[in-house]
Amino acid sequence: MNQLSIFDQDQFAATAETFIDDLRAFDEFGQRTVTETVEGIPYLINEFWTAGQRQAHSIHEVSYRACFKAQLPEFFINRLTKPGDVVFDPFMGRGTTPVQAALMGRQAFGNDINPLSVLLTRPRLRPITLQAVAAALQTVDWSRGEIEREDLLAFYHPETLRKLEALRLWLAERAPLGGESVDPVADWIRMVAINRLSGHSPGFFSGRSMPPNQAVSVKAQLKINEKLGVSPPDRDVAAVILKKSKTLLKDGCAPSQVRSGLHTGAAWDLRGIADASVDLTVTSPPFLDIVHYAADNWLRCWFAGIDPETVAIDMHRTEEAWTAMVHRVLAEQARILRPSGYVAFEVGEVRNGKVLLERLVWKAAEGLPFNRLGVMVNDQEFTKTANCWGVDNGAKGTNTNRIVLLQRD
Numbered sequence: 001m002n003q004l005s006i007f008d009q010d011q012f013a014a015t016a017e018t019f020i021d022d023l024r025a026f027d028e029f030g031q032r033t034v035t036e037t038v039e040g041i042p043y044l045i046n047e048f049w050t051a052g053q054r055q056a057h058s059i060h061e062v063s064y065r066a067c068f069k070a071q072l073p074e075f076f077i078n079r080l081t082k083p084g085d086v087v088f089d090p091f092m093g094r095g096t097t098p099v100q101a102a103l104m105g106r107q108a109f110g111n112d113i114n115p116l117s118v119l120l121t122r123p124r125l126r127p128i129t130l131q132a133v134a135a136a137l138q139t140v141d142w143s144r145g146e147i148e149r150e151d152l153l154a155f156y157h158p159e160t161l162r163k164l165e166a167l168r169l170w171l172a173e174r175a176p177l178g179g180e181s182v183d184p185v186a187d188w189i190r191m192v193a194i195n196r197l198s199g200h201s202p203g204f205f206s207g208r209s210m211p212p213n214q215a216v217s218v219k220a221q222l223k224i225n226e227k228l229g230v231s232p233p234d235r236d237v238a239a240v241i242l243k244k245s246k247t248l249l250k251d252g253c254a255p256s257q258v259r260s261g262l263h264t265g266a267a268w269d270l271r272g273i274a275d276a277s278v279d280l281t282v283t284s285p286p287f288l289d290i291v292h293y294a295a296d297n298w299l300r301c302w303f304a305g306i307d308p309e310t311v312a313i314d315m316h317r318t319e320e321a322w323t324a325m326v327h328r329v330l331a332e333q334a335r336i337l338r339p340s341g342y343v344a345f346e347v348g349e350v351r352n353g354k355v356l357l358e359r360l361v362w363k364a365a366e367g368l369p370f371n372r373l374g375v376m377v378n379d380q381e382f383t384k385t386a387n388c389w390g391v392d393n394g395a396k397g398t399n400t401n402r403i404v405l406l407q408r409d
């Protein structure tokens with residue numbers, strides 16, 4: 001089992017000055033940080049994590065569209081907080097930030113507009129054992145399920161679909177959505193099942209399909225079946241869940257003492273979070289590109305009992321609208337962060353690096369009570385090309401994370 005990172009860490013968070021100095025002096029992977037000021041924004045460019053580094057904790061291995069690597073929040077949690085501090089993500093997705101915070105003995109808080117996020121994150125913030133999962137699965141009455149949606153037979157063998165329906169009934173009793181009392185083991189089983197709905201291997205409930213975070217339509221699945229000349233085989237639902245649980249728990253689970261709070265709602269309206277209560281936010285918003293939420297998540301929503309049409313995912317086609325959204329989000333961050341608390345606001349590259357979103361974030365923070373410390377660029381190709389601008393030579397942008405660093409006044 002991995003030892004929790006808290007044991008090999010400083011017990012004190014860095015100040016902004018020492019943090020920036022450390023970034024400047026960073027050379028863990030053999031390259032010195034390049035510093036550059038572009039349009040008045042101080043950039044710090046290096047390969048700060050990923051290559052040459054150990055793998056993330058196994059409990060992160062839950063698929064979610066546009067998730068970031070656990071090394072990203074780990075980098076900031078490590079340097080900018082101490083055990084017991086509150087770490088938050090207003091766009092938590094699969095919960096990479098709160099889960100990493102919990103593993104490092106920090107208080108784990110998060111929010112997302114997508115109700116699936118709480119279902120994917122909450123079970124991984126609590127201690128759990130494989131034995132408990134196996135015992136709970138034995139209490140499911142697999143004969144109870146009846147096929148309600150014939151169209152799903154494009155994905156599942158009739159016996160598998162009956163078992164999934166039986167599991168849904170069992171979950172509705174043990175871990176009802178929005179219910180007061182959620183059995184943590186049932187919650188875990190639902191999280192794993194949501195991740196096994198469709199995929200390419202026998203490790204999933206479906207026949208050959210696409211990954212569960214990009215479920216194809218029934219029509220497209222029928223075409224896949226026809227092309228391959230196959231129909232979905234019967235799967236042992238309990239065995240699939242147990243196997244994936246074993247992989248997830250390979251490195252252990254969250255320590256028991258973690259305090260957490262997860263919310264479902266808009267990132268600019270975090271009324272469940274008290275003023276000046278957060279030490280560090282590590283987050284990544286939806287980018288300009290349009291996410292087809294209902295199309296991507298319909299199968300997961302069916303299993304969990306969520307109506308995808310009720311989820312108001314943000315879509316911002318223009319840079320102006322996106323910047324205005326980020327401004328509102330940062331204004332709410334200014335409310336919930338304690339004085340001197342930090343925000344690490346990650347944006348990837350969109351439209352092949354033609355739009356530099358970090359500049360829009362920088363602008364969006366203007367006039368808010370933050371000290372804008374700089375933009376960190378984690379460039380995985382740094383050692384090869386040292387070109388993180390992408391646009392300069394008309395080439396495809398390199399694979400970078402761009403993180404705007406803000407400190408609350």
Ligand SMILES: C[S@@+](CC[C@H](N)C(=O)[O-])C[C@H]1O[C@@H](n2cnc3c(N)ncnc32)[C@H](O)[C@@H]1O
Pocket residue numbers: 064065066067068069090091092093094095096097111112113114117265266267268283284285286287312313314
């Ligand atoms: C880039 S993803 C974040 C992924 C996350 N960092 C992870 O590792 O899983 C952006 C997230 O923003 C969420 N989202 C979109 N609009 C939102 C809003 N108005 N308020 C809160 N969350 C929103 C999406 O559901 C999605 O999970």
